[in-house]
Amino acid sequence: MSVQEERNSDFFLRPRFSIDLKENSDELLQRITTYLKSDACIYRSRVADKHIFIDIPVKKSHFWSPQLHFEVVDAAENTSTLKGLFGPKPQVWTLFMFVHFVVATLFLGVGVFTYVQYRLGESLVFPIAILVALPLIWLLLYFLGSIGKETGKKQMKELHDFLITIIDK
Incomplete structure (x- = not known):
C-alpha cells in the first residue's frame, strides 16, 4: 500500500499530518482497532467513534511524552484520509x-x-x-x-512509525 503523507511545518507545538489511503474507512478503522486491542500492541490506546488516541507505554512515559490523535475520514467510496495530530498529554x-x-x-x-x-x-x-x-x-x-x-520528538517519531506500520499491514 502506498502512503501519501502531508505535514505542516515544524514550527507548530502540535504538529499535524494527513495521510491519504486507498481503503474504505470502516475497514481501515476496524483493522487498526483490532491491532490496537491485540497482545502484539505495546501502546495504550482509546477509540471513540472514528477518533483514535495512542499513548506511549506507561514505563516509557514521562512528563513530555506525546500523544497521537488521529481521525479516520471518508474521502470517497474506497478511499479514506487519516488526519493526525501530535501533542502533549491533555493534562x-x-x-x-x-x-x-x-x-x-x-x-x-x-x-x-x-x-x-x-x-x-x-x-x-x-x-x-x-x-x-x-x-x-x-x-x-x-x-x-x-x-x-524536542524532548518528546523521539517518541513522536516512534508513534508515527507505529502508525505507518499499522496502516501498511
Whole structure:
C-alpha cells in the first residue's frame, strides 16, 4: 500500500499530518482497532467513534511524552484520509493553556492598573516592571513548550512509525 503523507511545518507545538489511503474507512478503522486491542500492541490506546488516541507505554512515559490523535475520514467510496495530530498529554496541554490564560489576564489587569496609576500621578515603576515581566514569562512558556516538544520528538517519531506500520499491514 502506498502512503501519501502531508505535514505542516515544524514550527507548530502540535504538529499535524494527513495521510491519504486507498481503503474504505470502516475497514481501515476496524483493522487498526483490532491491532490496537491485540497482545502484539505495546501502546495504550482509546477509540471513540472514528477518533483514535495512542499513548506511549506507561514505563516509557514521562512528563513530555506525546500523544497521537488521529481521525479516520471518508474521502470517497474506497478511499479514506487519516488526519493526525501530535501533542502533549491533555493534562500538560491544559496546564500550559491555563498558565497562558493567567499570564494574559494579568497583563490586561496590570495594564489597567498602570493606566490608573498614571492618571493618579503615582509611581509607575512597579506596574511597568510587571508589564515587562509578563511577556517574558510568556516567552519562557513558549520555550518550555518547545523544549518539551524536542524532548518528546523521539517518541513522536516512534508513534508515527507505529502508525505507518499499522496502516501498511
